[in-house]
Amino acid sequence: MLLIHCPYCEEDRSELEFRWAGEAHIARPDAIADITDEEFAEYFFLRNNEKGLTYERWRHIHGCGRFFNAARDTVSDRFLMTYKAGLPKRPVPGVSATEKTVETYEQTEGDAR
Amino acid sequence: MRKYSVFALAREALRAHKGWDAQWSSPEPRSSYDVIIVGGGGHGLGAAYYLAKEHGITNVAVLEKGWLGGGNTGRNTTIIRSNYLYEESMDMYEHSLKLWEGLSQDLNYNVMYSPRGVMMLSHNTHDMQSFKRHINANRLYGIDNEWLTPEQAKAYCPPLDISKTARYPINGAALQKRGGTARHDAVAWGYARAASDRGVHIIQNTEVTGIRRGPDGEVTGVETNRGFIGAKKIGVSAAGHSSVVMEMAGVRVPLASNPLQALVSEPLKPIFPCVVMSNTVHAYISQSDKGELVIGAGTDQYNSYSQTGGLQIITHTLDAICELFPMFRRVKMMRQWGGITDNTPDRSAIQSVTPVPGLFVNCGWGTGGFKATPGSANLFAHLIAKGEPHKLAAGLTLDRFRTGRLIDEAAAAAVAH
Numbered sequence: 001m002l003l004i005h006c007p008y009c010e011e012d013r014s015e016l017e018f019r020w021a022g023e024a025h026i027a028r029p030d031a032i033a034d035i036t037d038e039e040f041a042e043y044f045f046l047r048n049n050e051k052g053l054t055y056e057r058w059r060h061i062h063g064c065g066r067f068f069n070a071a072r073d074t075v076s077d078r079f080l081m082t083y084k085a086g087l088p089k090r091p092v093p094g095v096s097a098t099e100k101t102v103e104t105y106e107q108t109e110g111d112a113r
Numbered sequence: 114m115r116k117y118s119v120f121a122l123a124r125e126a127l128r129a130h131k132g133w134d135a136q137w138s139s140p141e142p143r144s145s146y147d148v149i150i151v152g153g154g155g156h157g158l159g160a161a162y163y164l165a166k167e168h169g170i171t172n173v174a175v176l177e178k179g180w181l182g183g184g185n186t187g188r189n190t191t192i193i194r195s196n197y198l199y200e201e202s203m204d205m206y207e208h209s210l211k212l213w214e215g216l217s218q219d220l221n222y223n224v225m226y227s228p229r230g231v232m233m234l235s236h237n238t239h240d241m242q243s244f245k246r247h248i249n250a251n252r253l254y255g256i257d258n259e260w261l262t263p264e265q266a267k268a269y270c271p272p273l274d275i276s277k278t279a280r281y282p283i284n285g286a287a288l289q290k291r292g293g294t295a296r297h298d299a300v301a302w303g304y305a306r307a308a309s310d311r312g313v314h315i316i317q318n319t320e321v322t323g324i325r326r327g328p329d330g331e332v333t334g335v336e337t338n339r340g341f342i343g344a345k346k347i348g349v350s351a352a353g354h355s356s357v358v359m360e361m362a363g364v365r366v367p368l369a370s371n372p373l374q375a376l377v378s379e380p381l382k383p384i385f386p387c388v389v390m391s392n393t394v395h396a397y398i399s400q401s402d403k404g405e406l407v408i409g410a411g412t413d414q415y416n417s418y419s420q421t422g423g424l425q426i427i428t429h430t431l432d433a434i435c436e437l438f439p440m441f442r443r444v445k446m447m448r449q450w451g452g453i454t455d456n457t458p459d460r461s462a463i464q465s466v467t468p469v470p471g472l473f474v475n476c477g478w479g480t481g482g483f484k485a486t487p488g489s490a491n492l493f494a495h496l497i498a499k500g501e502p503h504k505l506a507a508g509l510t511l512d513r514f515r516t517g518r519l520i521d522e523a524a525a526a527a528v529a530h
Contacts, residue, residue: 001423002415016425020414041515045367045458049356051418074370074417 005082006060007068013060021057023047024069025089050074053095057085071095114310117221136302137309142316145343146174148497149335150350151321151358153177154186155297156475156482157350158304158315159490160497162220165311167491168498173313174344175305176337178320182301185352188452189483190375190397190409192388194231194292196251196258201508201520202461203254208505209488210291216487222303224295225402231292232261232270234391234437235285244287251289261286270387272438280436281394294388294399294407300486324362324472331470332362348473348497353418353453355476362469366476367514368455371412372422373480376449378441380404389437396433406444408434412454412480422451454480458514460523464493464502465511473497474511 002015029035029043048054054074059067071081071092080092115121115134125132148164150157153175164170177183193213195206212219213226235241244260251258263275266286275283305315323336324347334343351358356368385400397409410430413422427449435442457463457477462485464475475493478485492506502510513519 001425015423037515037517041367042365045514046365047367047369049368049370049416051354051357051370054416056415072415075419077415077417077419077421 002077002079004058004070004079006063006066007082007084008064008066009060013063017060017062019059019061021059021067024055024057053080053092055089058082114221114306117223136306137315139317140314142174142314142319142339142342143172145334145345146314147172147344148346148348149173149342149344150175150348151335152184152349152351152354153181153301153305153315153317154184154350154352155182155300155304155486156186156352156478156489156493157348158301158308159486160348160350160475160493161313161315162304162308162311163491163494164498165308165313168494170498171312173308174342175308175313175315176319176321176335176342177315177317180317181305181315182298185452185454185482186297186301186486188375188450189297190399190407191294191297191401191483192231192292192390192397192399192409193226193228193295193484194289194388195256195484196231196233196247196287196289196292197522198247198250199461199520199522200254202522203251203256204505205462205488205492205509206485207254207256207488208492209485212487212491213295213484214291216295216300216303220303220307222299222306224299224303226293226295227402228291228293229399230269230288230290230387232266232387232389233287234266234273234283234389234393235287236281236283236391236393238284240393241285244285248287256289257291258287258289261288270385270389272385272440273389274437274439281391281433292388294401296402297483300483304490321358321361324358326362326469329470332472344471346471346473346497348475348493350475350493352476352478352482353455355455355474359467359474359476362467362472364467364469364472364474366463366474366511367458368477369416370418370453370455371415372417372419372451373412373454374410374422374426374449374451376408376410376427376446377401377405378408378444379447381406381444384440391433391437394433394437396430396437398434398438405447406441408446412456418453420451420453454478454482456480458523459519459521461520462489462509463511464489464496464506464509466496466500466502467511 195210248258353370388399390397456479463477495503
């Protein structure tokens with residue numbers, strides 16, 4: 001179970017209090033009725049699903065109830081940073097989005113074999 | 114390939130089992146192939162087998178970054194059924210179930226397909242209405258599925274608690290008798306052996322790190338940790354890593370990778386005769402031939418490639434199992450693991466051509482890919498060989514997210530399926 005820092009409550013709380021809410025920083029098109037089907041599919045269905053650094057929304061549903069953003073590593077599941085909703089996407093110090101993470105199972109279990 | 118039979122077994126028994134060959138060969142990769150399959154799980158190995166067997170394409174390589182069946186093929190709870198709601202799903206899963214029925218004979222490899230029945234528990238009026246709708250849809254389509262009263266369910270599966278005072282009372286169940294289980298490792302090994310015998314190269318410990326494309330955008334091969342390997346066609350069948358591989362060719366697929374967990378108990382004597390699933394309280398359970406209770410838990414809520422998951426997911430499932438089957442309350446759990454499932458927005462698979470010429474994708478099987486293994490592999494081979502989908506898989510295109518023609522099994526199953 002993850003331990004998540006809510007930037008509004010300013011407390012580390014158990015994952016049970018939170019609800020994952022999808023990729024962060026996706027802007028709804030202004031004139032959504034005017035966009036093409038391709039653009040709608042892109043906005044509505046296509047997500048980055050990154051292996052490594054990802055930006056996502058969480059909601060402290062059993063706490064303050066508010067949405068916030070988080071930067072997390074999807075290989076180690078480690079939270080790198082959380083910040084309030086509405087703030088722009090921020091780089092994580094020392095981590096670039098293209099950096100390869102080394103804690104994959106292939107490297108651990110694969111080597112063990 | 115040496116045929117496996119009772120006579121071969123008897124002969125080897127007299128010779129201290131020294132005459133068995135390796136089940137498949139592990140050759141050095143050629144410089145290029147007609148078809149490269151990325152991903153050596155059941156779906157990928159099966160596709161290579163059917164390419165060779167049904168389409169005469171034998172210059173094929175299966176590239177696997179780890180070992181055969183080490184991903185979701187070896188991590189699932191081995192449930193097989195075809196009682197889905199929508200025609201596109203019924204077409205695919207019923208095609209698969211029919212192949213399961215003859216798979217051991219076809220491959221000359223015992224995959225231990227056991228049609229012991231899959232029972233889905235109904236706990237409330239909504240469940241009952243939903244299951245009866247499934248049953249009617251299935252029967253109209255020629256797929257077996259029947260409604261059981263609680264007493265009939267108890268007769269089919271004696272460990273079940275159907276008392277009125279149970280924590281999760283049962284008001285009936287849907288039963289597909291042809292559903293059941295199979296041995297997951299044997300599926301990967303059986304396909305690998307049969308494909309290798311027909312000339313397919315099975316190349317393990319080789320990770321695809323890039324997809325190279327020609328001047329017209331068509332694929333020309335893959336970069337791997339063992340160098341470049343050319344290919345006229347590439348079929349991606351990489352489960353939870355499908356979006357990572359497709360990104361190498363600049364194709365985005367609507368997938369979310371989530372951990373899904375399973376666990377097994379210490380081995381017990383035969384006590385549990387069928388597969389029981391409860392979507393409402395989220396538990397599934399069966400007993401393997403080794404005697405372990407095989408229990409499927411849920412997915413974690415967030416995207417992850419960690420192949421682990423939160424302990425609260427498992428305890429939630431075990432709470433439900435202990436209420437449904439009070440006799441299992443003191444059974445010890447032995448092992449727990451996670452696999453990375455690739456989930457689409459409508460929880461139906463994608464088996465499709467892509468905007469990149471020569472690149473085909475088979476993904477999005479999410480939490481229910483094992484049961485589809487033979488059918489999916491068979492139809493994926495057709496797609497790669499012909500360049501267009503078989504009519505049984507015609508609805509599973511990538512394009513449906515643009516046209517809006519979704520196959521909403523997410524709503525139909527209510528949970529991971």
